[in-house]
Amino acid sequence: MHTPPIVSAQDWAAAHQQLLVKEKEVMRAHDALAAQRRRMPWLPVDTEYQFDGPDGKVDLLGLFQGRRQLIVYRAFVGPDIDGWPDHGCRGCSMIADHIGNLAHLNARDTTLVFASRAPQPGIERLKERMGWQMPWYTITDSFDVDFGVDEWHGTNVFIHDGDRVFRTYFINQRGDEVLGNTWSFLDMTPLGRQELWEDSPEGYPQSPPYEWWDWHDSYGEREPSRWFGEPDPNDPNDQRPPR
Template identity: 70%
Template sequence: MTTVQQNGQEGGLSAMKTPPVVSPQAWEAARQRLLVKEKQQTRARDALAAERRRMPWLAVEKDYVFDGPQGKASFTDLFEGRRQLIVYRAFYEPGVFGWPERACRGCSMVADQVAHVAHLNARDTTLVFVSRAPQDKIADLKARMGWTMPWYTITDGFDKDFGVDEWHGTNVFIRDGGRVFRTYYINNRGDEQMGGTWNYLDITPLGRQEVWENSPEGYPQTPTYKWWNWHDSYVPEAAPDKEWVKVSDVGEAAFREQQAGTKP
């Protein structure tokens, strides 16, 4: 380890035990050693997601009611016609520090991380936030903070029934017609990784729905990459863009060729 002096710069690295400074060759060797472990972690994460897709389901027997921008909404309304639903319980209500101008700091950080929901929607998945704040306050908060995800008001025991009465958490559901099933739940530090499209899809019962995934027989799967699109260009039931298919095929082939020559 090397001790770096501050050199008069405010907020420098004075007295920190920093790693050594090495040659480009030594740096690349260290990166390759770490990459082996990182790939192991990626494969382990994929395996965990595959196991998650095989978790048993729990039938939701109650009829929950929410307030939304358009008025009363049933639990199935939250799906917006899609098959999967991810529900994050955010703390924004009287008694929360900062009310009514602010929501919980942690929940606000989660909201700030949420990627464009069009990519989730393209995989038959809806993401919503729920709180006990009234809709007018939620609308004001969303406008002030620049958040665009659907956000509903809890009006009954939904939060208590699904483990998010006194704490934040993310619940996942799947719908079969009018029947709804709870398939997964995560909270505490598990929530801090949420926000990205891939992390959200990895906690759903259908996953990313790409052909490389280890999923139960009969699960929907499409060719990898081919469904991707600009967030303002998804069209329901549209086939993948032919030009994008060509581009992604070339990219995949080049990547496989590169990997074949660089395997440790």
């Protein structure tokens, strides 16, 4: 193994600062891309898709669980997938392992579900074996074909206006590598993180960052807290309220 140069603390700090400049450029580009994603056109979904769930049949609107936004990850788990019945697809299983507590995502009016061709008893058995907690439904019709996830994993994003459901975004292949973090999920939704610093269309819901964050078992139990510290006047993304 040929290592990079071995340097002093001062030279290391200088190299780190040079890299940090580029990293901030990438972060700003990511923010701009998310802003463009929030301006993607919406595609009406007129087909009455049906899924099997732990409590019986449910339509696409039902997957929202009463929230405004829906993220559906198509996981390859089922009788025709390598590893069944003890496992699902290795890559999809890694994605499932990355999913944390969904309370933070739910607090932003967003629901995440997994969907597969596997029957519900097999899904429940596998969830228990692997320690997965996310809602997981069985595809019963052409949903996977119609949304480009019949032959490969992928993530579709939806929003609803009353009874009307719209497709707003789709990502697959290496794009799914970012999944698992609350921010990465929210950044692919039409409403985004819903924070004041974001470049969103007029009228979109927004509130100060940090104030809506809470412990995952305490959402809705108290008034939002004001984060400590003074805002940085040189950082346009720092929307902390002054003390």
